[in-house]
Amino acid sequence: MNAVTFVRATGVALILVCAAGNAAARSDETPPDTICTVLGTADRYVGTTVTVRGVAATEGKVTMLSDAQCKGAVSLSMDDGSTRKRDVTAFRRTVAGKGVRADATVFGRFKATGDAKAPYAIDVYSVRDVNELPAAEGG
Incomplete structure (x- = not known):
């Protein structure tokens, strides 16, 4: 027994x-933060790695990750080193087309840029859960 x-x-x-x-x-x-959360307390995040979910789109040579809830956005910096990573390369290709947008989770270092137009950016280390969205109206 x-x-x-x-x-x-x-x-x-x-x-x-x-x-x-x-x-x-x-x-x-x-779990990813929102752009609104990160921008709302940006001083706390500057210089740290963040995982953020938002909608990415490219205009000209600048890719932005935005959140419609707070109308906030950060630019995404994808340097030559990160282009060797398949996920970043595929993401860059996805959002490169005119009017193409994608919902995505971005992991990278959050930094201040000193640019009044786009005061914050993320040095992209990796991207996951990329979902292409329908073209924007008028885009």
């Missing part, structure tokens, strides 16, 4: 350990 109880307890413990391991693996992924 004791052996059966021990086996059951061990089985339950193993199941709990596996479940906890899976939950911990899922929680490693940081």
Whole structure:
């Protein structure tokens, strides 16, 4: 009887350990902040890495990540080093077309630019969950 109880307890413990391991693996992924949150407390974020979700679009040579709720936007800096990363290259290609927009989660370093038009930018390290959106009206 004791052996059966021990086996059951061990089985339950193993199941709990596996479940906890899976939950911990899922929680490693940081949920993205909104552009509104980051811009609202920008001083807190400058110089740190951020994970932000927004709508990306390119005008000319500038790609912006924006949020319609607060009408906020940050420019995305994708230097030559990041173009070797497939996710960043694919993202850049997706939003390069005129009028093309994409909902995306961007991970990178948040920085102040000193530019009055676009005072903040993100040096893009990686991009995930990219979903192309229908063309903007009048775009």
